[in-house]
Amino acid sequence: MKSLSTLIVGAGYAGSVVARELADAGQRVLVIDRRAHIAGNAYDEYDEHGVLVHRYGPHIFHTNGERIFEYLSRFTEWRAYEHRVRGVVDGVGYPFPINRDTLNRLYGLELDEQGAAAFFERVREPREPVRSSEDVVLNSVGRDLYEKFFLNYTRKQWGLEPSQLKAGVAARIPVRTNTDDRYFTDTFQAMPKHGYTKMFEAILDHPNITVELGVDFSALRDRIKARHIVYTGPIDAYFDYRYGRLPYRSLRFEHEHLPDVAQFQETGTVNYPNEHDYTRITEFKHLTGQHHSGTSIVREYPQAEGDPYYPVPRAENEALFKRYQALAEQESEVTFVGRLAQYRYYNMDQVVGAALASAKRLLG
Structure with a gap:
């Protein structure tokens, strides 16, 4: 050698x-x-139907670090993209992370920003000290929203109760009193114009x-x-x-192509906290902006065995x-x-x- x-x-x-x-x-x-x-878990490729898919689940680039964004910009052009997610409760998709629109649609209310803040303050269950993910969510949004959006999703994702997980897991998910339905609020939100694999080839x-x-x-x-x-x-x-x-927690990915379906779902990702074995479905054309007569999706099934994904x-x-x-x-x-x-x-x-x-x- x-x-x-x-x-x-x-x-x-x-x-x-x-x-x-x-x-x-x-x-x-x-x-x-x-x-x-x-390209590791960020690897993407065109499936047999010509749709660019992320083989290991959706990878959405976002950062507040201008230095990081400028560094990667040496190796790729970008497509502006702001990720949006819906959480399905009783068959209806609501904005997630929870915001004012979520509250108004779920409970039939007409809250303004001040009213949403008062709502959260009224329903929250104060926890001191905040040690677990359960503490974080109950302390923030109370019991009903916790059970509708967080409890079963966490059980599926981690194979554990929220009370068994460190607080930082749930602290990653904000709660908003405005109507901002973007999943991330970082300064730089974009996708590599020609995909992640092409960016890695350049690096x-x-x-x-x-x-x-x-x-x-x-x-x-x-x-x-x-x-x-x-x-x-x-x-x-x-x-x-x-x-x-x-x-580690691992994932099993179930990829599916839907011919002659221009758009399968409203947003790039839809979370299924309750009824299904999978946690979420991602439709890649939202992420990539690709035009194609069909569409490709992936369902994610968390599991204990397999490649290590999440510590x-x-x-x-x-x-x-x-x-x-x-x-x-x-x-x-x-x-x-x-x-x-x-x-x-x-x-x-x-x-x-x-x-x-x-x-x-x-x-x-």
Whole structure:
């Protein structure tokens, strides 16, 4: 094997951004990924019907970080897109996150912004201290909205009761007294104009970067010689599960194409908190702006087994991660970065930020 400065394990956001930064600085980099494609979970492709779909569920780019947006703008043009979601309760779709329109339609009210604030104040169940996701939601919107929109969705998504999950899970979802029905309110909201995979191809397009796909790190780690390793896989796997496995929640995706259906649903994503085994349906043409006579959708079924997607946010899991983190800190020739390596629920922009910070330290 040719001599190289750095081996990067994983061709998702963390690995690809670090690779590009090191390559731009003159280092020779080998990027490997066990999958047959780049872009990690953001991977998109045209399905057999010609519709651009996200193979691993919807990825909506949003950030308040101008530096992050400008960095990625080197590798893609953008299509402006603001994501909207509906939550189905008793067969009717309501704006979600909950806003004033949600209250007015659900309860047959005519609240203004002040009235909505008073409504939330009247129905909320004050919790002190706020420790769990259940505490967060009850403290904010009270029992009825909690049971209609949050309780069963959380049970499906995590396989746990909201009372068993850290407060931060529910704290990610705002509650609004205005009629803003955008899921995110970040300054920069857009989709890569030609898709995520094309953006990743541009990031990795550098003479100092070699990419090898379908390569499992565990199969070659004893045979490869690199001055430094950047590892973006599961941190517990790197240490052969010495202290046991870190819990993750996985997903099963059920893709479907609907011929001669111009639009399947009102918004990009519709949540199904209650009646179904799946948590949500996403229709990709909303996200991409593509024109096509048919449409393609995906249903998401959370499950315990399968590829790791979401670190399960509980105190005992964080304690287990800390043990692995202590081992990682002893590995002077390895940098651990990314959602799986840092056991964090990162948004895409946060992974980019973490990768840029890691690259800066490596080059420092």
